[in-house]
Amino acid sequence: MNINGVEIEDTYAEAFPMRATRIIVTAVNRRWTLNAAHAATGFATSVIACGCEAGIERELKPVETPDGRPGVSMLLFTMSSKEMARQVQNRIGQCVLTSPTSACFAGMGPKEGEKLALGKNLRFFGDGYQASKKIDGARYWRVPVMDGEFLCQENTRMVKAIGGGNFLVLAETQRQALAACEKAIAAMKRIPNVIMPFPGGVVRSGSKVGSKYKALPASTNDAYCPTLKGQVRSALPPEVGSVMEIVIDGLDEAAIRAATRAGIRAACSLGRRRGIVRISAGNYGGKLGPHLFHLRRILK
Template identity: 35%
Template sequence: MNNIKGIDKMVEIENTFCEAFDGIYSRVIITADDIETLKRAAYDATSTPGTVIGRVEGGIERWLNTNETPDGREGAVLQFWYGKENIEKFNVELSYRIRQDILVKPFTAVFDASINPSGKMDMIRNVGHCGDGHEWKENKYGREMIIIPIAIPDFEIESTLGYMKGIMGANFWYMCAKKSSVMNGGKKALEAIAEVEGAIAPFDICSAASKPETNYPWIGPTTNHPYCPSLKKTLNNESRVPENVKYIPEIVINGIDLDTVKKAMKAGIEALMDVEGVINVSAGNYGGQLGDHKIYLIEL
């Protein structure tokens, strides 16, 4: 391990790596009439990380002022990710988030915010037809919008949303001796990651690191049992929980490219250096057998 000195203590950085994966993502702007509705829509739409079970996951990249949005309202940049390059399936899964979490919020709208997209997804079939055939297209805000008539008129979404290739699933673990360190450290790490443009943390502070092999394949990934503190005595030599560690939270990072992901990991880890009760920082990997990319902690 490498020792990194904080203000008044040493935090060990384990000589290990995380595995990150290639994925596809869509980057959108959502807007609303008021901040409360905007936040509800943004948090609801990105609340359930789901790529490990074949669904979409998302995160809030940043909040926008009125002079940064197409319609001059408060807004947010959201990223939605899919783990497989299946654009038709991605379109369907993304539509669930838009229909169930954004469209139903009063006076919201969705705009494309892609950067050099690999392609475009047509929104008419899976979102536009919520108008039951009464929807129409209109040029507004310098964009082609689908207008979907609803009971408090009307929901607007750009007719196509771009998709791009990026990096997902990078992670680091911060091992804690104190319960308070889990939230204190996680909040600081997430705040630092939020400052890196193009990166999101879809799980926020994640309490359940997983592994690919499982006794129950219909569930999907199950608990990474060697790293469960409550199993340390039961597992004996199989346990990988270090001495004095009682909690092992994880931060997962997706980003628009590998450099962005590395910057976000570095920022998050550095934010943990002075958090009381954080003993060391490690990462989840699978021996390099699953991920497309290895990111070594000591090289950040």
């Protein structure tokens, strides 16, 4: 199978179960909304060392937000419910509560998944001057802060989700791989219920499980490192000089399939003539997770 001369390898991405929540952050204008959201989703590329994977799902118009101000919806993914509670409390407490004019709301339906504290514990920052308001069945906390009040919904919801969907772009040069990935990310950002948690949505340091160093749980995926082609059992054909990966976390399989499809098609739109050689995917022989995303089936 090929698209515009780009070979689609007969392989699959292997993904694993995660927990996810959606949180809506609003502020006085788009700039301050993004300041808060970028801080809250910063250092959240991989659960390996960040505790969670997080990103901005999309920007919201004022008519789409609970308080009628510009907003963003963020998705956070963790490996456990306990870790999710810790990450939400720390990230909202340190990055949203602190951000001027911000407010924070649940981004999931009241009956989805299980309850997750949002402002429930953050309210104690109010030192007894916090006040609650129950509006349309939901409780909100008003925490007095130096610029006025921080408004935060008491709870959000947490659902079962999937992390680690991915595909690899194999190109002749680094610039060509990056150009294809940028195109892919632009297309994938239009798909709801997914985030691509790495910087700009792209990761250049794909990993394999394990290392020669005992302390490390993961290390560089040498089979896909172009500079090691003559040194290791490489998975790369001779013409490939650069590989980049796009990792996808989604609320369900359908969202990851849709994002994978949109991303690969956009990446392949540059075609073989512009140096895009092959699309592949990362897997661990089916041992890591129960969710398998076969590239060719998705693109049919």
